[in-house]
Amino acid sequence: MGDIEPGALVLRRAEPADRTALAGTDPIAAAGDPTRRASIRRWCEQGLALLAEDSRGPVGYGVLEYTFFEQGFLTLLTVVPGARRQGVATRLLTAVEAACTTPKLFTSTNVSNQPMQQLLLKSGWRPAGLVHGLDEGDPELFYLCPSENLSLSSTLRTFPDTVIGKESRI
Incomplete structure (x- = not known):
């Protein structure tokens, strides 16, 4: 995959x-895990699941669930290797924040996952x-989204669809 052109990413x-x-x-x-x-x-x-795609198809996705003490939880965020470091994960994270309907949003990542921690x-x-104890030898770090990210976006509950120029519900 090449660089993602600005404005070509749809969530x-x-x-x-x-x-x-x-x-x-x-x-x-992709490795076949059932x-x-x-x-x-x-x-x-x-x-x-929130899907990020460009003209070639899906380049990543995020999952927002409400199973963590009935609060929002970003269960998974993944971006294909060829689309990393191009803003896809940031856009997905922002979309999850905008979609969250609870006053708190959490996520977790392994200590070894430095790119996610940095994001x-x-x-x-x-x-x-x-x-x-979740992954042997690789503890899980939990994070809390700042409330101002949620209060800003919670009034909208939408995110802009940058390709077709309209608001899309998530």
Whole structure:
């Protein structure tokens, strides 16, 4: 994949028909993991996945659920290697913040995942805790989205569709 042209990235809610394409952007699903593939199917069917795509197709996705103490939780954010460091993850993160309908939004990442930690800190998220034992030898860091990101976006509950120039519900 080459560089993503400014304005060529579209963010939208993934539909059930997108599940195969999403699985292709996810390294765990692409490797054939049946559990991840089942999760992707469920996320698409339940409208929980936000898809980022350009003219060549999907380049990443994020999943927003409400299973973490009934608060928003960014369960997964992934971007294909050829589209990284081009603003895709930042746009997905902002879309998740805009879509969240609870007063708090959390996420977690492994200690070893430095790029995700950098993205979260750059976006103003604050460390909220550390859990050992989920992935052996690689603790999980939890983060909390700043309330001002949510209060700003929560009044809109939409994000701009940069290709067709209209507001899209998520």
